[in-house]
Amino acid sequence: MEFLYFLLIGAISGWLAGQLWKGAGFGLLGNIVVGIIGGIFGGWLAARLGIGGGGLLSQIIIAAGGAWVLLFIISLIKR
Template identity: 85%
Template sequence: MEFFYFLLIGAISGWLAGQLWKGSGFGLIGNIVAGIIGGIFGGWLASKLGIGGGGLLWQIVIAAGGAWILLFIISLFKK
């Protein structure tokens, strides 16, 4: 069940990051994958910066931030 919860947070945060990134990102599936990877990256970065949180909304914000950073980095190489 925890894995499903992880995927759900990744999907929501990937969609959110895609909406913030020029309104489209990399399509629905690409944004969900970016959200999952971004969630891992965002969680790692938040723990290194000491800004850990607890609730579901905080986890979505951290994962969306990580996904947004990931989409930004990918777009640099995509050009």
């Protein structure tokens, strides 16, 4: 069940990051992957900065922030 929860947060955060970073969406599956990787990165970064919480909304925002940073890095590489 935790794996499905992880995928759901990844999908939502990847979609949200794709909406914030226009033209950088990768479709549903790509957004899930970006969201999961972004969630891992965002969680790591939030822990280092001492921010975050345990709630669902907090996890989505942190994962979306990580996914947004990941999309930014990808866009720099694609240039």
